[in-house]
Amino acid sequence: MEEKITPLGKLVFASKEEESNRLHALHKLHLLDSEDEESFDRITSSVAQTFRVPICLVSLIDKDRQWFKSCVGLPFRETEREAAFCQYAVASRQTVVVEDARDDGRFAHNRLVTVQGGIRFYAGAPLITGEGHILGTICIIDEQPRAFSIEEQKLLEQLATWVVSEIQLREALAVQRRMKQELEEELALAGRLQRQLCPKPFLDGRVTIKGKSVAAAVVSGDLFDFFWVNEERIFGYVADVMGHGVATALQASAVKVLMGQASGMTGGLDEKVGWVNKAAKDYMPEDYYFTALVFELDLPAGELSMVHAGNHIFWHDTPDSGWKQLRSPGMMLGLFEDVPFETVTRRLAAGDRYMLGTDGLWEFMLESGETDVERLYEDLENGSRFRDDRTAVYIELPLVEGEIGQDTVRSAKGRKKRKVHLQQVLNREALDSELPGLRMSIQAALLDASVEGIAMEVAVNEALNNAVDHGQPDGNISVTVTSSEALVVCRIRSERCGVQAVSARAGIPAAGSGLPGREEERGRGIYLMRSLTDRVKFSRDGCEVLLAVRRNKA
Incomplete structure (x- = not known):
């Protein structure tokens, strides 16, 4: 045993080496200055009652202090280490019993003894960890001297193992919490990387193509992708x-790699999917x-080719028919090697829209009651907690050649020529002088296009007002009205625009969701445009x- 004055x-x-190792072990447990814990308080209360003493402590010996993890019978939680009886139990690695401190040379002049009502009796058993480090003691104290038998000493040492067990349990739980947090x-x-x-x-x-994927938990077993294979062809899926969680997300990553490899292969789309099916068996559990x-x-x-492999979540919208769900047969992937797949080819036409998704999208439609497919896409992140x-x-x-924001557009085959009305x-x-005449020209153009009723006229005038109010003073406004067999289209463009579309991008309610208040002026205009037309x-x-x-919209 070594001493330092x-x-x-x-x-x-x-020894200095053992003391350094002991302190390292103590600090690693994060016990010092921790919150009160019922498990330790139960021990000190029980021990105090067992030995019929007024004071019981779980004392931890730090570098220059003793701190009480649990304390019965004292109004303070720490003292300087020099006053600690418990440091002798730590240094000797043995239980220390002092039947009368005033008769013990080590403690007779200790301030905790000489003070009125000070310590007379002390017994402390060391807290020895599984690695052999001594953290402190469980000790009992009395203001009166008393004898302490060998049997009582053994009992105190057994109770010390109870304290150590609680410390080890606490540490195990802390490790589990850290592991859980790290996981x-x-x-x-991983979820952020999937989204990125x-x-x-x-x-x-x-063409416009966009996608969304929302995980039911943190990572997803769903995936999607689309990319240019060359300047004229897009591959996507x-x-x-099957399943949920990390394993499924890892398998989804493998599927992404396989799809990327298949996209560059020669042959038909059904052959590429067939290759993915065979290759996937190495990554799918039985x-x-x-x-x-x-x-x-x-x-x-002007063609869209598709292979349905166990997926029928597919809708098609044309300007003259509205959204319809289309189904085609096809076996799921990764189960059987020799499975034939069929390529279904559809002709593209101006204004066509498609939406494809996973089972979770279908479940969301049933859950939300939403039947508007486009709105379903926009609201994909919303809704209650979902299972998939x-x-x-x-x-x-x-919709037309020269789609908005573009100077030229390549036409899809089979597109019929559009008639220009204005x-x-x-x-x-x-x-001031030209605007009234332009409104009359718009009215005449819509009549010439056989548009019935005034709904389209009101919507066009709202768009025109928007352009007039929010465009730059030195920018002219162009208005074009064209028609085909299925559609009548009006395009309004400001040469120097202002904030014409800000409200649309800021979440103005869709048609049918209620008219905004009058203070939301731009919102009202865009709301009317959406309500009175088929596409904005x-x-x-x-x-x-x-x-x-x-054409048949009144």
């Missing part, structure tokens, strides 16, 4: 791996599978709006 008294310890952080990172790997929307003049809807978009040919991942891909073709530019310098679309820069109505 300090201004406050004497420190005792086994949650890793999962959160999702493709950015295509806002090309020839949505897929749903009796596990995944579903997919794989597509290729050939813009010059939700994923959707939305594809839209331009093409006029409003000069802002002559706004703003350019990305907010300078242009396109309104479309079906």
